[in-house]
Amino acid sequence: MTVSPLVWILTVAAIVGLLLFDYFFHVRPAHTPRLREAAIWSSVYVGIALLFGLGMLIIGGPAMGSEYFAGYITEKALSVDNLFVFLIIMTSFRVPREDQQKVLLFGIGFSLIARTGFIFLGSALLNTFSWVFYLFGVALLLTAGNMLKPETEESHSAQNFVVRLSRRLFRTTDEFDGDRLFTVVDGRRVMTPMLLVMVAIGGTDLLFALDSIPAIFGLTQNVYIVFTATAFSLLGLRQLYFLLDGLLDRLIYLSYGLAAILAFIGAKLILHALHENNLPFVNGGEPVDVAEISTGVSLVVILGVLLVTILASLFSTRGRTQTAMAQIRRDAAAYLDSEYTADPGERERIFRRLLGARDHIIALGPRARQQVKNEPELMDLCRRAAASHAAAHPEHEIRPSL
Template sequence: MESLQTVGSPALWGGFIAFVIAMLALDLGVFHRKAHAVGFKEALGWSTVWISLALVFNAGLWWKFGGGPAVEFLTGYLIEKSLSVDNIFVFVVIFSALRIPALYQHRVLFWGILSALVLRAIMIFAGVAMLERFHWLIYVFGAFLILTGLKLFFQRNKEDHPEDGWMMKMARRTIPSTPRFDGHHFFTVENGRKLATPLLMALILVEASDILFALDSIPAIFAVTRDPFIVFTSNIFAILGLRSLFFLLAGAVEKFSYLKVGLSGVLVFVGTKMAIIDFVKIHPAVSLGVIAGLLGVSIVASLIKSRNTPPHAPVTPGAEPLAKPSET
């Protein structure tokens, strides 16, 4: 069994965590202090910022530690970024089903992704520790990813209805709630009772969906590297850019009809790589090329199909509220 090696010194860990905290504070405290609907230009700008920061960080890894860690980070980031796109499909369904106004969607995603950062960190360190102690789990992870990829392929046309799932049914039974919105608040008071608004229900579904997607994405990156710093930073950069990517693509998710085929191919590939890791060594650069190729072909094929398909009414990422929000 290989010994665990990491490029992350205490100073790098501290600096990166401080950077994440500062960016989150800047996001919520300055740019989104007042609730507003995020438009295409704003989403494009923030997406460019997050991708640029990830590439600058990648260049820093290359300069400091060489090509190996840099290629591992870029491959891991591409895997996490591509798999996070699948989250967007689910987020669109959640906001549409619960009729969350575009005005409040950023607030739900912010707190959902903030909790996802903590959960991902716990799952990453637990996964690294488990693989170090029980090496045979890598074969379990590999088989799980292969089965997940095949399931995604065969169920690619199945519609998601998270609002009807067991998580939402349990939440509605245990948490007193109301269909009425109260501005951007997660709770409101009606007849002296404190009730959850639809925003809290949307937040619960967003967090639950992220946990489910993490079960795929975190084992997938272990096929590339087991360096906890590389795994953590690539995950976090992908998650931090998820909100802006949602607002950028939410109105066009139907155009990417073959994306799930590409994602299923990525999962099968990385699962196979994990399953044969002790017998066949695949260079990180080869993995990067295969993953980029699978995603690139699926995106191009999707755009060609959408161009040749007659237009129809798009799926809206949010609808008007059930009742007029009260002033707060």
């Protein structure tokens, strides 16, 4: 189906309109979204994406509809995995809780612009050189292999090359000044960590695009579907970040599921490349008669793998333990950091979640507790946070930490 320029203009205008609405009505006034707010708006954005897909199914037919849903689900899953890296970056930079929304929305806007460029570049390459399918397929297989490597918070660093270069070339300060990108120190204009964290998020988004764009081109070569599935998977990501707060660490098997999906799509791309082959050193430059994987089969495989990996993560003792360890580290550091948030309700929520994570580790059986690393350090963080809470709220009785 050919998409008219008018449809393109209306689609882009609608997406830009949603981003502007998100900024002026939710992000511009600095605040920490409550769970209810995050849940409602996450549902709204997912609902918009599903309604768009339903319209695609009715107007474009089953083929376009299934391609859109397969692309949307894949991109959404990759986006959730990327949220873990965003969490590490913002924790590393000590971004105040109330200002994290602005950082996320900047990341979404930058990602939309960058991925749109990659989409049109990828489409031009695929239409001109069919052998690019081989490159995309091999790239996804390599990415899948890298995702199988064990990942920890220490394996990601917010201090990437661009940030280090920025600190070296420009004057920077270690203190935030609200949500300002620049501030004045000793009469000189300097960059704040808010600008640096946005640079880190933007640089990370570029790397993510190198994985996600080949993945969706493995499911459809329709540029309109690629663009809309990618855009709708990014819209609502800000709300999803706060909705999944505390659960991101628990999805310990998600990377394995995504690795399987990317490997599957990589194999699908290579099969398609063989079917369209014109490389002289492969089968004499003639197409290879191989079976191709339909979009319907791809959709079933993607949904099945995601369902299995998410359920395995949520019901895993290791997953709950890893979540508790990560929460203690982050929540204790956040609670002890007086500049993290000025919202008393948010501070209390962080503290109560910290107590719940501590109690989970204490209640573990002997075998399960072997999974806990640096337990004395974790318990010391809990005691320090409890002492700080007791000093601020002497009327509250705190349960013993051990």
